Structure formats: structure tokens, C-alpha cells
Amino acid sequence: MMSKIKIPSKKRRFSFVAFSILLALALLAGSWGHIFYAERANFFTLFNEQNAEYAKKFFSGLFGLQEEKPAFTDKEAWINAGKLTYETLQMSVMAIGFATIAALLTVIPAARNIADGTLTVSKRWYRWILFGFFRVIYIFSRAIPELVWAMVIVFILKPGILPGAVALALHNFGILGKLCAEVIEDTDARPIRNLASSGASNAQILFYGIIPTVMPKFLTYILYRGEVIMRTSIVVGFVGAGGLGQQFKLSLSYFHYTEITLLLICYIILVFAADFISEGFRKAAK
Amino acid sequence: MPLIELNNITKQFERKIALSSLSFHVKKGEMVALIGPSGAGKSTLLNTLAGITAPNTGTYLLDGVPIQHYKKRKELAKKIGVIRQQFDLIASLPVIQNVLAGRLGEWGFFKSMLSLFLPQDKQLAANALNRVGLLDKLYDQTSKLSGGEQQRVALARLLVQSPAVILADEPVASLDPARAEDVLAMLTKLVKEEGQTLVMSLHSVEYAKKYFSRIIALRDGEVFFDLPTSEITKEHLAELYLLKEMAL
Known part of the structure; x- marks a missing residue:
């Protein structure tokens, strides 16, 4: 017969995780209760006749049902939209280019293991100052959303694709910088330190050790941010930074519904192309 | 004049003594194996020899010159080359x-x-x-x-x-026996051909006996024995690897 042993009992403690789960459940129940009983809101009032009428009007407008000559059957409009798409593409490519250059120039001193000298087996007093300086700049530039950057920059420069590109680049520079600095911090120091024992100088260690090791991962992040920039370019366009976004806003204000449809088609093609291309690059980099 | 000259080297990490008053000489062209139980200080010794770890006390003359006088990596790289267990190379190049x-x-x-x-x-x-x-x-x-x-x-x-001296820190530890023998045979052959000096730490006593003419055994940061391979007996080895608990 199996002998009975005493199973040690698990110590129950009111942990942080348990507390947050309970709090989340309580908040959920409380807020829905408030909406239904205190505010007497009804979800179905959203679907009243008035709103249905508006929606019907908008969507039939998008498909150009009432119009004699919808924009998406018009050659002239297609050419115009094509130009705007090209502008948006230019803006995105410039943005990722600026962000990449700025991040690559600053990322090496911004890595903790370069600052404390564990990666290169050498210490310099000024490295911690550079580290702090670039990290603060990264935080600042990525803390401000691209839309806000765009508003500020369009205010200073005149509206166009250049301010849009600068705005997108500023926000993404901070993100890329942080991601790439973390890649350097995660690299295996052993092969790189071995270069030091075969007599390589710090500059040689940089080009023979650090850069070849981190580049493939950098490329993945750059391509990923490039995709995001392509999608966000329409948003910065709303505040006057040019391209498809700006035209989208204008068409919406003039109730030119079929133009909106056309712009959305172009935008979706652009995003698909961007995904496809960056996927191809990523595969090639492996 | 010996190529490597260690006199009363000690090294402490925090409170732990890694090397305690270690002294030995290595002549040009010698092939030395370092053996000893885990934590005996083999890696610390090799890092000290490579000039990566600075000892707390004692003197280390490399080719007659104190190691601290090799200010430049380029000068030191002509005297000393290092090969390690693995992860030596830049994989993406x-x-x-x-x-x-x-x-x-x-x-x-x-x-x-x-x-x-x-x-x-x-x-x-x-x-x-x-x-x-x-x-x-x-x-x-x-x-x-x-x-x-x-x-x-x-x-x-x-x-x-x-380099004049090659320091090898467990270079075959992560290889299977056939590959390990292959790499060891090749390394010792090349060192002989080039007239270099080799100091290698090893886990396997068998390999140490097969490929090296002199064996230095470390235990608790001290030289336990330093003998030509031919004079090493089973008793020496048994005592070297005796577990602490059993020794008490």
C-alpha cells in the first residue's frame, strides 16, 4: 500500500498580480454598471434612424452611387492620386532614411556595455556623459508623437512633404535608437573581446566585431519602423504635411466622397507594397 | 631566460582567493598542460597570463619584461595569442x-x-x-x-x-572526443612547427598526458604539483581530484 505523505501546502499570499486581477474585474463590473444604471445609456440608440440615414448617405457617396462621374473612374483623378502616392512614398523613404542615419550615428555611445567598457575592454571617463546625453535625447524624441512633431514643424516650415518627413523621422529616431542600443547591449561580448586579444584597436573592434554582429538585427528593426512610418504618413498629412493624408482631409471637408475612396485604394496599395518589400528584405538578410 | 616567469602571484575576487602565491617558469618551446578540479583557478591563471586580469601581488615577467609595461594591445598581441572554449569568432563574418x-x-x-x-x-x-x-x-x-x-x-x-606564446582555455571542452582529439593534435603539431610555447588548461588528464610534456596541477589556487608527464602517478591524480567532503 502506498504510504501517505504529507503534501507541503502552498503558501497563499495576497500578491500584486492577484490584487491587480481583482481590481480589474471590479473596475469592469463597476463601470458597466454605471453606464447601464446610472447613465441609463442604451447601446441600441446608436442605431437610430437618423444615424442610419447618415451612414447610408456616406457609404453610397463612397461608392459614387449618386455621382455622374466618380473620381475612381476618372483618368485625371487617378493621375493626381498617383502623384500624391508617390509623394507619400518619398516622405516615408526620407523619414526612415533620416531616422536611420541619426540613430546609427548615435547608437554606439548610447549602449550601456560601451559606456561601462565591458564590450571593448577599455574605459574612458566621458563615455557615461555621452551615454546619458543620447539616452535623454532618445526619450525626448520618442515621447512626442509624430502628429505633434508634424504640427510644430509645419508651423515653422511651410506645409509640404519635407516637414512631414522630418516629423516622422524625429519620432522614429528615438524608437530606433533605443531598440538598436538594446541590441548592442544583448550581444555576446566574448567574440568581441577576443579581437582585443589579437591586437585590434577600438576602431577595429567596432568594424570587425560590433557592426557585423548587430547589423542583421538593426536591419529588422529599421524595416519594421519603415513599415510603421509608411502607415503613419497619412496621419501626419492631416495636419498639412502633404501627400495622401493632406488630400484626404481636404476631400473630406469638401464632401468629395469618391475621391476619398480613390485615396484609400492608393493608400492600401502603398501599405501592401511596403509590407511585401520589407518582408523580402528581411528574408534576404537572414 | 624563461619566456614566462611568475613569482608569488596572488589574486583575490571579493573575498574569494583565486590564486595564492603562485610561482613557476615556462621556457620557450615548452608545452604545458594545466589540470585541476573545477574552481582551482585555471581560468584566472590563464587570464592573468594573457594580461586581462591584473594580479593583486607578485610579479609576472613576459619575455623578461613586466606585463604592465606592455601598454599597447598590438605589442602584447605579438607575444600572446588566446584560444578559448568556443565563441571565439564573429559568426556573421x-x-x-x-x-x-x-x-x-x-x-x-x-x-x-x-x-x-x-x-x-x-x-x-x-x-x-x-x-x-x-x-x-x-x-x-x-x-x-x-x-x-x-x-x-x-x-x-x-x-x-x-604570437610567441599561445594560451588555450579549455579549447576542446565543447567538442565530442573525435573532434577534440583532432583539434588538440592539430594545435600541438602547429605549435611545434612554429616553435611556439603553449599553455593549455584541460579537463581531461588523458589528453594532458598524451599531448603534453609537462603538467602543472592547480588546487585551491596553489600549484599542487608541477612535473614532467612521465613522473605523474595514479596517486598524484587521485589526490588532486579528491572531493573536499571526502578529504575531511
Whole structure:
């Protein structure tokens, strides 16, 4: 017969995780209760006749049902939209280019293991100052959303694709910088330190050790941010930074519904192309 | 004059004593194996010999000059080359660039930059790879090579660097017995051909006896014995690897 042993009992403690789960459940129940009983809101009032009428009007407008000559059957409009798409593409490519250059120039001193000298087996007093300086700049530039950057920059420069590109680049520079600095911090120091024992100088260690090791991962992040920039370019366009976004806003204000449809088609093609291309690059980099 | 001269070297990490009053000499052309239980201080000793770890007390003369006087990495790289357990190479570079990394001490900055695009001293690299039997892998990416092949590429790099002393820290620990023998036989053969001096730490006493003429055993940071291979007996080894608990 199996002998009975005493199973040690698990110590129950009111942990942080348990507390947050309970709090989340309580908040959920409380807020829905408030909406239904205190505010007497009804979800179905959203679907009243008035709103249905508006929606019907908008969507039939998008498909150009009432119009004699919808924009998406018009050659002239297609050419115009094509130009705007090209502008948006230019803006995105410039943005990722600026962000990449700025991040690559600053990322090496911004890595903790370069600052404390564990990666290169050498210490310099000024490295911690550079580290702090670039990290603060990264935080600042990525803390401000691209839309806000765009508003500020369009205010200073005149509206166009250049301010849009600068705005997108500023926000993404901070993100890329942080991601790439973390890649350097995660690299295996052993092969790189071995270069030091075969007599390589710090500059040689940089080009023979650090850069070849981190580049493939950098490329993945750059391509990923490039995709995001392509999608966000329409948003910065709303505040006057040019391209498809700006035209989208204008068409919406003039109730030119079929133009909106056309712009959305172009935008979706652009995003698909961007995904496809960056996927191809990523595969090639492996 | 001995090539390596250690006198009363001690090294402490925090409170732990890694090396305590260690002294020995190594002459040019000697092949020395370092053995001893885990934590005996073999790696610390090799790092001290390589000039990576500075001892707390004692003197270390390399070729008659105190190690602290080798201010430049380039000077030290002519005297001492290091090969480790693994992870020696930059995996994303082609084999030829990893072999030519042994020349970085000789090259200036611009030559080394140019070499990334147009490999310099190609003949030297090809010769070295030929001697380790990997000439056909010249342009392969290093990460695609097996563990044994990677260690042979590291050997080719040492050939190109051509230091007076080679320090090897468990260079075959992560290889299977056949690959391990292969790499050991090759390393000891090359060292003899080049007239270099070799100090290697090893886990396997069998390999130490087979390939080395002198064995230094470390225990608790001290030299337990330092004898020619022929004079080592079973009793010596049994005592060296005796577990602490049993010794008490």
C-alpha cells in the first residue's frame, strides 16, 4: 500500500498580480454598471434612424452611387492620386532614411556595455556623459508623437512633404535608437573581446566585431519602423504635411466622397507594397 | 631566460582567493598542460597570463619584461595569442575575415577597413586555412561551420597572428572526443612547427598526458604539483581530484 505523505501546502499570499486581477474585474463590473444604471445609456440608440440615414448617405457617396462621374473612374483623378502616392512614398523613404542615419550615428555611445567598457575592454571617463546625453535625447524624441512633431514643424516650415518627413523621422529616431542600443547591449561580448586579444584597436573592434554582429538585427528593426512610418504618413498629412493624408482631409471637408475612396485604394496599395518589400528584405538578410 | 616567469602571484575576487602565491617558469618551446578540479583557478591563471586580469601581488615577467609595461594591445598581441572554449569568432563574418582578424594588430585602421571589402594578405589567410584543412571554406559564413571547424578557424587565426606564446582555455571542452582529439593534435603539431610555447588548461588528464610534456596541477589556487608527464602517478591524480567532503 502506498504510504501517505504529507503534501507541503502552498503558501497563499495576497500578491500584486492577484490584487491587480481583482481590481480589474471590479473596475469592469463597476463601470458597466454605471453606464447601464446610472447613465441609463442604451447601446441600441446608436442605431437610430437618423444615424442610419447618415451612414447610408456616406457609404453610397463612397461608392459614387449618386455621382455622374466618380473620381475612381476618372483618368485625371487617378493621375493626381498617383502623384500624391508617390509623394507619400518619398516622405516615408526620407523619414526612415533620416531616422536611420541619426540613430546609427548615435547608437554606439548610447549602449550601456560601451559606456561601462565591458564590450571593448577599455574605459574612458566621458563615455557615461555621452551615454546619458543620447539616452535623454532618445526619450525626448520618442515621447512626442509624430502628429505633434508634424504640427510644430509645419508651423515653422511651410506645409509640404519635407516637414512631414522630418516629423516622422524625429519620432522614429528615438524608437530606433533605443531598440538598436538594446541590441548592442544583448550581444555576446566574448567574440568581441577576443579581437582585443589579437591586437585590434577600438576602431577595429567596432568594424570587425560590433557592426557585423548587430547589423542583421538593426536591419529588422529599421524595416519594421519603415513599415510603421509608411502607415503613419497619412496621419501626419492631416495636419498639412502633404501627400495622401493632406488630400484626404481636404476631400473630406469638401464632401468629395469618391475621391476619398480613390485615396484609400492608393493608400492600401502603398501599405501592401511596403509590407511585401520589407518582408523580402528581411528574408534576404537572414 | 624563461619566456614566462611568475613569482608569488596572488589574486583575490571579493573575498574569494583565486590564486595564492603562485610561482613557476615556462621556457620557450615548452608545452604545458594545466589540470585541476573545477574552481582551482585555471581560468584566472590563464587570464592573468594573457594580461586581462591584473594580479593583486607578485610579479609576472613576459619575455623578461613586466606585463604592465606592455601598454599597447598590438605589442602584447605579438607575444600572446588566446584560444578559448568556443565563441571565439564573429559568426556573421566570412571565414576569411575571421582568419585575417589575426592581422589587426599589424594593420593600421585604413588597411583593415579596406580589407573588409577587398581582403588583404589573402595568401597568408589561405596558407593558414590550408594548414588546418579548411581551404575550401574560405568564403563561407562562419556561423554555418560546425563546432570543430570553428575551432580550426580559430587556430588559423592564431597562425596568422603568430604570437610567441599561445594560451588555450579549455579549447576542446565543447567538442565530442573525435573532434577534440583532432583539434588538440592539430594545435600541438602547429605549435611545434612554429616553435611556439603553449599553455593549455584541460579537463581531461588523458589528453594532458598524451599531448603534453609537462603538467602543472592547480588546487585551491596553489600549484599542487608541477612535473614532467612521465613522473605523474595514479596517486598524484587521485589526490588532486579528491572531493573536499571526502578529504575531511
